[in-house]
Amino acid sequence: MFKNGWRKPSVVMASYLDRIGAGSVLADPEVMDFDWTPPELVGREMVQRELASKFATLSHPEGAGRAVITGPVGSGKTVLADTFCRDIQRHLSGKRNVRSVKVNCRNASTSMRVVQRILHLLDPGHPDRGLSMGELLLSLRRLLRREASHLIVVLDEVDHMLRRSGDDLLYQLLRIDEDQEGKGTMSLILISQEQVLDVLETAVISRMGATNHLRIKPYTVDGLEAIALQRAQLGLVTGTWTPEIIRLIAEKAGPSGDARKAIELLNAAVERCEFRQDGHNESHLIIEDIHEPTNAAIVTTGSNLEVIDDLPPHAMLVLLAMCRRLTNQESMTTGDVEQLYAVVSEEYEVKMKSHTTVWKYLKEFETRQLTVSRVATIGGGRGRTTHLSMPHFLPKDLGSRLEMMLKKHFR
Ligand SMILES: Nc1ncnc2c1ncn2[C@@H]1O[C@H](COP(=O)(O)OP(=O)(O)OP(=O)(O)O)[C@@H](O)[C@H]1O
Numbered sequence: 060m061f062k063n064g065w066r067k068p069s070v071v072m073a074s075y076l077d078r079i080g081a082g083s084v085l086a087d088p089e090v091m092d093f094d095w096t097p098p099e100l101v102g103r104e105m106v107q108r109e110l111a112s113k114f115a116t117l118s119h120p121e122g123a124g125r126a127v128i129t130g131p132v133g134s135g136k137t138v139l140a141d142t143f144c145r146d147i148q149r150h151l152s153g154k155r156n157v158r159s160v161k162v163n164c165r166n167a168s169t170s171m172r173v174v175q176r177i178l179h180l181l182d183p184g185h186p187d188r189g190l191s192m193g194e195l196l197l198s199l200r201r202l203l204r205r206e207a208s209h210l211i212v213v214l215d216e217v218d219h220m221l222r223r224s225g226d227d228l229l230y231q232l233l234r235i236d237e238d239q240e241g242k243g244t245m246s247l248i249l250i251s252q253e254q255v256l257d258v259l260e261t262a263v264i265s266r267m268g269a270t271n272h273l274r275i276k277p278y279t280v281d282g283l284e285a286i287a288l289q290r291a292q293l294g295l296v297t298g299t300w301t302p303e304i305i306r307l308i309a310e311k312a313g314p315s316g317d318a319r320k321a322i323e324l325l326n327a328a329v330e331r332c333e334f335r336q337d338g339h340n341e342s343h344l345i346i347e348d349i350h351e352p353t354n355a356a357i358v359t360t361g362s363n364l365e366v367i368d369d370l371p372p373h374a375m376l377v378l379l380a381m382c383r384r385l386t387n388q389e390s391m392t393t394g395d396v397e398q399l400y401a402v403v404s405e406e407y408e409v410k411m412k413s414h415t416t417v418w419k420y421l422k423e424f425e426t427r428q429l430t431v432s433r434v435a436t437i438g439g440g441r442g443r444t445t446h447l448s449m450p451h452f453l454p455k456d457l458g459s460r461l462e463m464m465l466k467k468h469f470r
């Protein structure tokens with residue numbers, strides 16, 4: 060330290076760089092990468108089995124399969140195909156030589172570019188410049204024959220290619236064996252988001268065989284919870300997270316049904332947690348970490364927090380009671396709500412509303428997506444407890460706004 064608090068520049072730099080590589084929460088950054096392929100998919104056993112059934116003949120020398128996978132954004136289409144190709148090669152090793160290539164048609168959106176990419180992936184030294192489509196396909200055929208391997212071609216986001224170049228290439232790939240002795244040289248997996256399907260793709264699906272069409276559903280909160288849990292287990296330092304905070308993250312991502320959203324929220328929470336580390340803070344993920352930091356001004360000047368402004372005053376009291384508890388705890392029971400509502404009513408010197416009215420308020424909060432509820436069965440399914448949480452708002456911020464609004468009503 061120098062006079063006037065001036066520090067030697069190198070000292071300043073070193074301290075701000077301290078965070079790099081510190082990783083007190085994140086043990087393995089790769090796990091948070093969207094392109095990282097997990098060791099196994101969680102909660103997709105049914106659809107995995109369905110996909111495998113389309114390739115049941117692959118263990119035979121002449122067997123091949125086809126599948127079209129469609130579903131909403133982040134429903135795990137790409138990772139389903141990736142893990143399938145990885146696992147089937149292991150499963151058949153020693154039995155049949157299976158290779159796979161995946162082309163993302165967003166980056167290679169003409170049929171010419173797609174075939175060039177396939178050839179390049181199989182044989183990086185292959186010259187493709189100046190070759191016609193016919194010549195490229197001939198090269199591909201020769202290559203596969205020479206290697207005596209079965210090739211699974213995955214065309215991801217295939218709608219891009221279909222729109223630019225039509226579906227000719229698909230049929231040429233499916234007919235790749237026609238002028239040769241063997242059969243079953245190639246399998247094809249097409250992937251597209253459900254919402255971008257158009258007439259062309261619908262025709263493609265029927266040509267690929269309607270029974271080969273796998274429709275994937277968006278993830279439920281439970282599905283997202285399993286995915287976020289897997290990432291936390293594999294990527295975070297033990298003791299820096301709890302199953303409760305993972306559940307809250309899954310509930311926040313819930314409306315999207317998008318696995319990427321859940322992973323992104325977890326990663327952002329980890330970053331915020333790492334950022335506030337200075338040796339004195341909580342070194343595990345806390346509720347505030349899963350919310351965008353809100354500007355203090357927003358609480359008073361208006362933001363999406365306005366959704367509470369037209370609630371009846373007593374509903375505000377109930378919600379305030381919830382905010383207080385949910386500031387430090389991920390979820391609470393309806394019993395907790397009534398208890399804390401009693402405390403808040405006393406504080407504001409008002410008479411409590413009936414049990415039924417409180418129940419009605421809780422339903423209203425859920426309709427407005429202020430809270431999320433989950434019914435858990437306990438003791439062998441006889442008892443049922445409702446757990447309430449607030450994944451879309453920072454309870455502290457909502458609480459401040461409620462206190463401000465309540466002043467107008469009761470003070
Ligand atoms: N069942 C799962 N188990 C583990 N990780 C998953 C699962 N489903 C999805 N993921 C992960 O979530 C992220 C998004 O999945 P993926 O990229 O496969 O979605 P997608 O349906 O292909 O999305 P898009 O329509 O945007 O292409 C990836 O990082 C993926 O590894």
Ligand SMILES: [Mg+2]
Pocket residue numbers: 136137138215
């Ligand atoms: Mg994808």
